[in-house]
Amino acid sequence: xxxxxxxxxxxxxxxxxxxxxxxxxxxxxxxxxxxxxxxxxxxxxxxxxxxxxxxxxxxxxxxxxxxxxxxxxxxxxxxxxxxxxxxxxxxxxxxxxxxxxxxxxxxxxxxxxxxxxxxxxxxxxxxxxxxxxxxxxxxxxxxxxxxxxxxxxxxxxxxxxxxxxxxxxxxxxxxxxxxxxxxxxxxxxxxxxxxxxxxxxxxxxxxxxxxxxxxxxxxxxxxxxxxxxxxxxxxxxxxxxxxxxxxxxxxxxxxxxxxxxxxxxxxxxxxxxxxxxxxxxxxxxxxxxxxxxxxxxxxxxxxxxxxxxxxxxxxxxxxxxxxxxxxxxxxxxxxxxxxxxxxxxxxxxxxxxxxxxxxxxxxxxxxxxxxxxxxxxxxxxxxxxxxxxxxxxxxxxxxxxxxxxxxxxxxxxxxxxxxxxxxxxxxxxxxxxxxxxxxxxxxxxxxxxxxxxxxxxxxxxxxxxxxxxxxxxxxxxxxxxxxxxxxxxxxxxxxxxxxxxxxxxxxxxxxxxxxxxxxxxxxxxxxxxxxxxxxxxxxxxxxxxxxxxxxxxxxxxxxxxxxxxxxxxxxxxxxxxxxxxxxxxxxxxxxxxxxxxxxxxxxxxxxxxxxxxxxxxxxxxxxxxxxxxxxxxxxxxxxxxxxxxxxxxxxxxxxxxxxxxxxxxxxxxxxxxxxxxxxxxxxxxxxxxxxxxxxxxxxxxxxxxxxxxxxxxxxxxxxxxxxxxxxxxxxxxxxxxxxxxxxxxxxx
Numbered sequence: 001x002x003x004x005x006x007x008x009x010x011x012x013x014x015x016x017x018x019x020x021x022x023x024x025x026x027x028x029x030x031x032x033x034x035x036x037x038x039x040x041x042x043x044x045x046x047x048x049x050x051x052x053x054x055x056x057x058x059x060x061x062x063x064x065x066x067x068x069x070x071x072x073x074x075x076x077x078x079x080x081x082x083x084x085x086x087x088x089x090x091x092x093x094x095x096x097x098x099x100x101x102x103x104x105x106x107x108x109x110x111x112x113x114x115x116x117x118x119x120x121x122x123x124x125x126x127x128x129x130x131x132x133x134x135x136x137x138x139x140x141x142x143x144x145x146x147x148x149x150x151x152x153x154x155x156x157x158x159x160x161x162x163x164x165x166x167x168x169x170x171x172x173x174x175x176x177x178x179x180x181x182x183x184x185x186x187x188x189x190x191x192x193x194x195x196x197x198x199x200x201x202x203x204x205x206x207x208x209x210x211x212x213x214x215x216x217x218x219x220x221x222x223x224x225x226x227x228x229x230x231x232x233x234x235x236x237x238x239x240x241x242x243x244x245x246x247x248x249x250x251x252x253x254x255x256x257x258x259x260x261x262x263x264x265x266x267x268x269x270x271x272x273x274x275x276x277x278x279x280x281x282x283x284x285x286x287x288x289x290x291x292x293x294x295x296x297x298x299x300x301x302x303x304x305x306x307x308x309x310x311x312x313x314x315x316x317x318x319x320x321x322x323x324x325x326x327x328x329x330x331x332x333x334x335x336x337x338x339x340x341x342x343x344x345x346x347x348x349x350x351x352x353x354x355x356x357x358x359x360x361x362x363x364x365x366x367x368x369x370x371x372x373x374x375x376x377x378x379x380x381x382x383x384x385x386x387x388x389x390x391x392x393x394x395x396x397x398x399x400x401x402x403x404x405x406x407x408x409x410x411x412x413x414x415x416x417x418x419x420x421x422x423x424x425x426x427x428x429x430x431x432x433x434x435x436x437x438x439x440x441x442x443x444x445x446x447x448x449x450x451x452x453x454x455x456x457x458x459x460x461x462x463x464x465x466x467x468x469x470x471x472x473x474x475x476x477x478x479x480x481x482x483x484x485x486x487x488x489x490x491x492x493x494x495x496x497x498x499x500x501x502x503x504x505x506x507x508x509x510x511x512x513x514x515x516x517x518x519x520x521x522x523x524x525x526x527x528x529x530x531x532x533x534x535x536x537x538x539x540x541x542x543x544x545x546x547x548x549x550x551x552x553x554x555x556x557x558x559x560x561x562x563x564x565x566x567x568x569x570x571x572x573x574x575x576x577x578x579x580x581x582x583x584x585x586x587x588x589x590x591x592x593x594x595x596x597x598x599x600x601x602x603x604x605x606x607x608x609x610x611x612x613x614x615x616x617x618x619x620x621x622x623x624x625x626x627x628x629x630x631x632x633x634x635x636x637x638x639x640x641x642x643x644x645x646x647x648x649x650x651x652x653x654x655x656x657x658x659x660x661x662x663x664x665x666x667x668x669x670x671x672x673x674x675x676x677x678x679x680x681x682x683x684x685x686x687x688x689x690x691x692x693x694x695x696x697x698x699x700x701x702x703x704x705x706x707x708x709x710x711x712x713x714x715x716x717x718x719x720x721x722x723x724x725x726x727x728x729x730x731x732x733x734x735x736x737x738x739x740x741x742x743x744x745x746x747x748x
Contacts, residue, residue, distance in 0.1 A: 020077045021095045023066045023126075024059055029197035031190050031218075033061050036179070040065045045177035046149045047170050050158040052181040053304050054255040055219020058158040061184065062126055071122050071153075072099040078129045085137035089113055092125075092145075099123060110141055114148040122152035130159035131302060139164025146170065160302030181306065185216025194218065200225035202240075209240045213319045217304070220320050223247040243323030252324045256303055267294050268303075268317075269332065272325035273340045273363060275356065276308060277315040284347035285340050338364045345369065362396060370396065371406040378412045379484040383522045385561030390416055403429060404436030407449035414456050415488075419566055421601035423460075430456050451478035452485050458492050461608050464646025465499040468608070472496060487517035487525040494532060495608055499648030503536050510536075523560045527553050528567045534574040535616055543581060550578040569598040570609065573616035580623045583711065585718045592620055592629075599636070607644035611637050615650060618657050625675070625716055627664040634658050679713050686710065687726045 170176035227241035282291035304318035341363030410433030458471035490513030497506035517526035534549035572595035602610035621630035
């Protein structure tokens with residue numbers, strides 16, 4: 001036994017090695033966790049816990065804290081021997097010796113250790129890997145340290161599972177700072193920085209996918225980058241590594257699964273088919289009871305499992321961990337995969353979650369069930385702004401034989417392709433639905449796909465407006481009032497009547513479309529119907545009615561999640577035209593810009609909507625005296641009409657608008673704001689102190705004429721005041737740069 005300088009015996013420090021009591025060195029290129037370090041430095045809490053699975057960066061965070069805190073760090077990396085309280089106390093004494101040397105006075109016990117802490121001055125005592133402390137004696141010793149940590153010092157416990165501390169009391173007393181898995185996860189910026197440091201050289205799209213799947217788990221990013229580098233040597237475009245990749249799989253098995261019982265590993269493997277783990281869902285999939293007890297044990301296990309609520313009733317596996325569990329299921333029990341998915345599909349359907357049931361029906365290979373579910377949920381999901389989700393569901397059926405077998409799916413897919421501006425795909429899906437249609441009951445429960453097929457034919461409008469009307473009327477004859485297709489059918493009929501010039505009847509039908517859409521939650525159809533009614537009212541100079549409809553459509557558009565829907569372009573056109581009537585130039589221009597971003601999706605897949613929307617936008621550009629913008633739209637209209645003639649009154653409207661645009665061009669109103677010669681003559685005088693009356697005297701026109709021309713100038717320049725008009729005109733090079741606008745002492 002070693003002796004002190006005074007000759008007294010000194011106890012062995014239980015073979016503590018230097019690495020256990022030394023703050024770990026930071027590797028070069030370590031990602032800085034500045035925000036968390038600052039939070040730790042500033043906390044008034046006397047106890048800090050970091051509880052997260054392996055590889056979450058607990059140790060590295062604490063090492064960075066040690067570098068930046070003014071206080072010394074007494075560090076102990078706990079090993080398996082420390083579960084003996086005597087060993088733990090001796091190792092803690094060795095950690096304190098490193099920062100606050102003291103002559104030993106005999107065997108270390110808890111009172112003597114707490115006394116040493118009190119006399120050591122302010123410090124941070126770190127217990128890393130504290131999940132290894134399981135015995136009652138060891139956890140009680142740590143609890144006692146937490147109770148007696150002196151003011152200015154901090155006890156920090158890092159573990160994979162909650163440590164044996166009086167957490168509730170410490171929390172209630174305000175003495176505890178808790179950092180959990182979510183808080184320790186790397187931010188997106190930190191994750192990107194780590195990936196750069198690892199020099200993985202992933203394409204941007206693949207890097208984004210890798211980081212998304214790792215969810216800020218530091219070890220996952222590191223191992224995935226290594227796996228990518230290895231794959232890159234073997235393939236020109238390797239797939240983003242999953243959790244079943246060799247590097248990740250070995251880590252999961254050694255750090256997570258090796259300590260679990262066979263029964264628990266079986267539970268994890270079989271429930272990996274679920275995206276969300278609840279006791280009833282797990283029981284249904286496993287065909288047995290007792291899952292609740294297993295889920296409750298997740299808090300005591302150092303697994304990559306995230307709670308989804310605060311009551312321990314719902315969890316999910318980390319995506320990479322789920323990858324590995326799925327691979328183990330496939331390797332060990334392949335015959336169960338379809339069985340487990342089928343049970344899950346049954347349970348989710350029975351509990352009103354068809355989307356989850358759809359996922360499991362696909363896993364079970366039950367195509368009939370998939371078709372039935374998609375037919376029932378696709379249109380409601382589209383109406384709620386989830387067109388991308390609908391496209392992903394339809395992708396499974398993109399096969400000619402499947403589309404012929406499920407014609408209702410073919411119609412839904414054709415409609416979505418048409419809305420996305422893909423005429424060839426819309427025609428292909430419609431043709432497959434037509435080949436497969438029959439009088440048998442379809443997956444969505446309607447008597448036949450024939451009415452919805454007629455409806456899609458009408459929307460594509462391949463043979464002119466008369467056939468469009470005929471197709472819609474045939475569809476309506478076979479659609480019950482509760483059909484999800486009925487709002488669309490009424491919208492198409494109303495729009496066809498607009499094309500035939502039967503405005504009064506069209507308005508009545510569109511009102512019915514609006515009511516039906518409201519009843520069935522078809523928000524985009526409702527917005528389109530109201531917008532059509534607004535434009536009809538404008539065409540008949542019923543401005544108050546038009547504005548009322550436009551405002552209702554705008555309110556619906558703003559409260560829904562339908563940004564990017566092509567049907568929104570008609571609402572934007574109606575809103576822009578209403579704004580122009582009230583001299584709200586900025587609002588009108590903003591709506592026109594947004595609408596123009598949507599017009600590339602308005603193709604001859606839906607020619608009636610594509611042409612009508614462009615004509616309404618053209619009218620707005622004519623009001624703005626923008627001949628160039630109007631001319632561009634009319635050129636697009638002519639192109640669509642060449643491929644899809646027979647669109648009723650729209651062709652005549654296009655001719656009339658072209659004549660207006662030609663007249664504007666002949667008058668020199670070609671580009672930009674399209675100011676007339678009289679307005680250009682007025683501009684320099686607006687930059688003076690002259691009143692409108694004085695300007696009128698110089699130009700030999702009345703004050704009212706000057707005022708009218710000035711308002712027109714403001715509108716075309718997109719401004720609302722005289723000084724702003726001069727500034728904007730100078731920026732456009734219409735007048736010489738001047739500060740006269742700033743010197744205007746008065747305005748008319």
